[in-house]
Amino acid sequence: MLVQEFRTETVPPAERWDLWQDVATRTHVPNLLRSERSDDFRAVMRVLPLGELQIAELDLPQLDTVRTPRTIRRFDPEVYQINCHLTGDGGMAQDGKESVFGAGHLMVADSSLPYDVRINRTSERSTTVVVSVPRARLPLPPRAVRRLLAVPVPVDRGMGGTLYRWLADTARRADEFTQDDAPALASVTTDLLASVLGGCLDSEDALPPESRRRALHARIRDFIDRNLGDPSLSPATVAAAHGISVRHLQQLFAAEGEAPAGWIRRRRLERCRRDLADPRLRGRSVRSIAARWGFTDPATFSRVFRRAYGMTPTDHRHHHTGRYPP
Numbered sequence: 001m002l003v004q005e006f007r008t009e010t011v012p013p014a015e016r017w018d019l020w021q022d023v024a025t026r027t028h029v030p031n032l033l034r035s036e037r038s039d040d041f042r043a044v045m046r047v048l049p050l051g052e053l054q055i056a057e058l059d060l061p062q063l064d065t066v067r068t069p070r071t072i073r074r075f076d077p078e079v080y081q082i083n084c085h086l087t088g089d090g091g092m093a094q095d096g097k098e099s100v101f102g103a104g105h106l107m108v109a110d111s112s113l114p115y116d117v118r119i120n121r122t123s124e125r126s127t128t129v130v131v132s133v134p135r136a137r138l139p140l141p142p143r144a145v146r147r148l149l150a151v152p153v154p155v156d157r158g159m160g161g162t163l164y165r166w167l168a169d170t171a172r173r174a175d176e177f178t179q180d181d182a183p184a185l186a187s188v189t190t191d192l193l194a195s196v197l198g199g200c201l202d203s204e205d206a207l208p209p210e211s212r213r214r215a216l217h218a219r220i221r222d223f224i225d226r227n228l229g230d231p232s233l234s235p236a237t238v239a240a241a242h243g244i245s246v247r248h249l250q251q252l253f254a255a256e257g258e259a260p261a262g263w264i265r266r267r268r269l270e271r272c273r274r275d276l277a278d279p280r281l282r283g284r285s286v287r288s289i290a291a292r293w294g295f296t297d298p299a300t301f302s303r304v305f306r307r308a309y310g311m312t313p314t315d316h317r318h319h320h321t322g323r324y325p326p
Helices: 013-027 068-072 143-146 157-173 179-200 209-226 235-241 246-254 261-274 286-292 297-310 313-321
Strands: 002-006 032-034 045-052 054-058 061-066 079-087 090-092 097-101 103-112 115-121 126-134
Touching: 002 013, 013 032, 013 045, 045 090, 045 157, 045 179, 054 157, 054 179, 079 157, 090 103, 103 126, 103 143, 103 157, 115 286, 126 179, 143 179, 157 179, 157 209, 179 209, 209 235, 209 246, 209 261, 235 246, 235 261, 261 286, 261 297, 261 313, 286 297, 286 313, 297 313
Parallel strands: none
Antiparallel strands: 002 045, 032 061, 045 054, 054 126, 061 115, 079 103, 079 126, 090 097, 090 115
């Protein structure tokens, strides 16, 4: 398992704050930390190391993080620390700018410049996903990115929404990944970050063609996942929704060894397979589960399901729930 998990509740309350400071220093950068909850600091950190890049999910009470010239001289990995806030609020100051942020905002910090971050200005707890990426790896001009330091970037729609869902889902499923997945996870994360930040800077056209291609592919896959229940979803409708030709769409998927229609069918089958194995859904018929994910013809669904998984949908349900539907 690739993910590393740290919970302060594994030690007595009096030791939790010291444990958190030690873990935060080892997994990120040395900073000055303060908290109103230091007497019983209950926090969780899940770290997903992806080579040069790192994704970490933090569940925190009130916390102040201060980076000073002295801590920078002590150690500076020259990274952007990009915080995607899932819940809670806070405030940040860096490079002469000061702002507040909340859930659905992306905040960029530069480890080479002093900053002051407060998590939970008014909220009790916060959940945030922090991406640490070397400045040299992000394909955007550092002078341009500097304009975004301490500036809340909304990630509730468009490419921002794609990035938000990607980070939230990657953090949630971190225990499913292995070392073999690390290069692909790092590549997609970097490309999505570059596309979102580049869009804010009107610099997306300056991205390398390969980064633009991978970012578009990730956006399309996200669109497909959000529309699997629509029976009319097809390569033609996907291409039209993204302003590209069906041929261009096919080329994007061919570069990954896939075909658009095959990808749509596989993602639908995966959702059906998951729901059929869920005991909470055993009151729903196989037909209704298939329809929920865009399969309108029961015979076709049964045939493609059996071809993919070697058993009928009903047998798959029985195998996982121990009973056949009435």
